[in-house]
Amino acid sequence: MQLVVARIGRAHGIKGEVTVEVRTDEPELRLGPGAVLATEPAATGPLTIETGRVHSGRLLLRFEGVRDRTAAEALRNTLLIAEVDPDELPEEEDEFYDHQLIDLDVVLADGTEIGRITEISHLPSQDLFIVERPDGSEVMIPFVEEIVTEIDLEEQRAVITPPPGLIDESEAVIASSRDEETGDEETGDEETGDAASGDAASGDAAEAPKGDA
Numbered sequence: 001m002q003l004v005v006a007r008i009g010r011a012h013g014i015k016g017e018v019t020v021e022v023r024t025d026e027p028e029l030r031l032g033p034g035a036v037l038a039t040e041p042a043a044t045g046p047l048t049i050e051t052g053r054v055h056s057g058r059l060l061l062r063f064e065g066v067r068d069r070t071a072a073e074a075l076r077n078t079l080l081i082a083e084v085d086p087d088e089l090p091e092e093e094d095e096f097y098d099h100q101l102i103d104l105d106v107v108l109a110d111g112t113e114i115g116r117i118t119e120i121s122h123l124p125s126q127d128l129f130i131v132e133r134p135d136g137s138e139v140m141i142p143f144v145e146e147i148v149t150e151i152d153l154e155e156q157r158a159v160i161t162p163p164p165g166l167i168d169e170s171e172a173v174i175a176s177s178r179d180e181e182t183g184d185e186e187t188g189d190e191e192t193g194d195a196a197s198g199d200a201a202s203g204d205a206a207e208a209p210k211g212d213a
Contacts (some may be wrong), residue, residue, distance in 0.1 A: 001083070001084050001085070001099065002038065002081045002082070002083055002084070003024075003081065003082055003084050003097075003098060003099055004023050004025075004035070004040075004079050004080070005023055005024040005027075005030040005031060005080050005081065005082045006020040006021060006023055006024065006030075006031060006059075006079075006080040007020065007021040007023065007024070007077065007078070007079050008020055008021075008061075008075045008076055008077065008078045008079075008080065009021055009076065009077075009081070010073070010076060011069045011072035011073040011076070012055070012067045012072075013069070014068060015062070015067070015068070015069075016032070016058045016062050016066040016068055016069070016071060016072045017051075017061065017062045017072060018060065018061055018062075018063075018066075018072045018075055018076075019058050019059070019060060020058075020059050020060075020061055020080070021122075022059055022122045023098065023120065023121075023122055023189055024082075024097075024098065024122065025095060025096070025097065025098070025122070025127070027059060030082045031049060031052060031059065031061065031080070032049065032052065033049055033050060033051055033052060033164070034048070034049065035048070035049045036048050036049075037049070037080040037081055037082055038080075038081040038082075038083070039078050039079060039080060039081060040078065040079040040081060041078070042076045044075060045078075047063045047064075047075075047078075047080065048063060048064040049061055049062075049063060049064075050062045050063055050064045058172070063075070083101070084097070085194070095153060096122045096153075099155060101117055101120055101129070101151070102117055102118065102119070102120070103116060103117060103156070104116070104117045104151070104153075104156055104157055104158045105116075105157040105158070106129065106131050106141065106158050106160060107155070107157055107159055108134070108156070108159070108160060108161070108162075109159055109160075109161060113134065114131060114133065114139070114160065114167060115131040115132050115133040115134065115139065116131065116132050117129050117130070117131055117158065118130050118132045118138075121140070126142050126143065126144060127142075127143040128140045128141065128142055128143060128150050129141040129142075129143055129148070134170050139166070139167060140177070141160060141162065141166065147160055147161060147162055147163070147166070148162075149161050178194075
């Protein structure tokens with residue numbers, strides 16, 4: 001089975017290196033020196049990785065036969081494709097290959113349908129599920145334990161517990177409004193507190209606790 005493991009970005013420096021957008025959880029395995037990768041467009045490859053290194057959080061690769069910036073820039077936007085055994089599984093139980101996650105249904109804990117995973121975006125800080133919603137819109141869901149609570153490959157679903165505003169922007173607006181209202185109330189309490197302190201100083205002991213609060 002062929003899987004896209006990276007997309008070539010811009011040239012880096014003058015010696016043929018390129019930046020790559022990693023699309024695999026195991027770049028050290030799929031994108032290590034000596035790896036031979038098919039390409040899209042096919043006429044660009046196959047490409048053999050000669051060296052790899054991380055620079056400023058980005059993976060830089062150099063391919064055999066690519067020796068200058070012009071040749072490197074000609075590879076820009078090329079997809080790198082690895083041959084993967086479909087029965088192969090990651091070493092860790094809580095790790096998954098992209099092909100296992102693509103097309104999973106995304107649901108809330110109560111079964112409410114959110115959408116379908118169409119792509120996995122591998123960022124330096126975290127991975128993101130790109131989820132297509134029933135209306136055709138897309139939402140990005142961080143693949144972190146606090147949000148993605150369960151991956152059930154047998155049921156072909158991912159269960160999520162999203163924070164307010166992640167799925168429905170109106171929830172974020174409501175939460176923001178509540179925060180503002182709370183802030184106004186707190187401001188009002190402080191003003192009342194000041195007044196209470198003043199009343200307490202005048203001998204109104206009943207208002208003293210509010211001023212202390």
